[in-house]
Amino acid sequence: MDRAVEGPRVGVGHTPVHHQAVAEAVAATLRRRILNGELGDGDVLPKQDDLLAEFQVGRTTLRQAMWILETEGLVTVRRGKVGGAVVHAPRPQDAAHMFGMVMQARRVPLEDLSLALRSLEPVCVGLCARRPDRDRTVVPELQSVHDEMIRHLDDGAAYIRATRGFHEAIVRNCGNQTMQILLSAVEELWSRQERLWMTEGLRETGRTTRLAGALEHAQLIELIAAGDDVGAYHLAVRHLEGAHAFPLSAHGSRPVEAGD
Structure with a gap:
């Protein structure tokens, strides 16, 4: 029997509701500790x-709390001799999966x-150009990814992966955390669509287009590198319109998929 003491019971016939409410309260406390x-x-x-001693609950309630956190992707419960719950900090990929499920639905x-x-x-491109430390932070990483793209001009799949890395580096180095989190999720979701196309044998662009x-x-x-945020912004608009034209011509009306 649970030993929960938080709040009054709702009535004998509603004990499961009480247990669930307590489990949610336990999960909320642990969630705050993870997020903080x-x-x-x-x-x-x-x-x-x-945990049982700290929260003064029974094993059933604690298991429910762990299940809540596990479904949110914040912990992985290990069974057996090496049991315990391993903490996972939220990632943009997690947000991308949630975005994808909502969009697919x-x-x-x-x-x-x-x-x-x-x-x-x-x-984000414009923000990268405004960074006073761009020569030490943004430009070297972009140049490294660009070199990877050049090395894979003759390999369509590898080139696409390197291209995604370039765009992800733009977002990662823009200097605004809200944009980083939001756009990282959107970039990840777009990358998932690209992986789906490749598994379905989507015709690759030619070497000339890749170059x-x-x-x-x-x-x-x-x-x-020159700090031209306006010029960089407008070139990015033109570049993305051209880069997206090819997949949109084949899949523009296709619903977004959350992926695995």
Whole structure:
């Protein structure tokens, strides 16, 4: 029998509701500790007996609380001799999966996701160009990813992966955390669509098209290095419109998929 003491019982016939409410309260406390950084990524939650003693609940209620956190992706409960709950800090990939499920349920077409990405990523490009430390932070990483693109001009799949890395580096280095989190999720969701196309055998762009895209990336790096945020923004708009034209021509009306 649970030993919960938080709040009055709702009545004999409603004990499961009471247990669920207490479980949610326990989960909320542990969630706050994870989100506030008291429990870091990879940490292990205290032993079950310690949690039972702290929250004054029974094992069933504690299991319900762990299940809530596990479904949110905040912990992984290990069974057996190495049991315990391992903490996972939230990641943009987690937000991308949630976005994807909502969009898939609403049958949002790919062209809608594309428009959001084409509207927001150029803002990140402009922010990269405004960073006073761009020569030490932004430009070296972009140049490294660009070099990877050049090495894979003859391999369509590898080139696409390197291209995604370039766009992700733009977002990651824009200097605005809200844009980083939001656009990282959108970038990840777009990348999931690309992986789906490749598994379905979508015809690849030719080497000439890939080289043109790489040259535009090189121009973006030059504009960012020069601190030309307006020029970099407008080039990014044109570049993304061209880059998205090919997949949209084949899949523009296709609903976004959350992926695995």
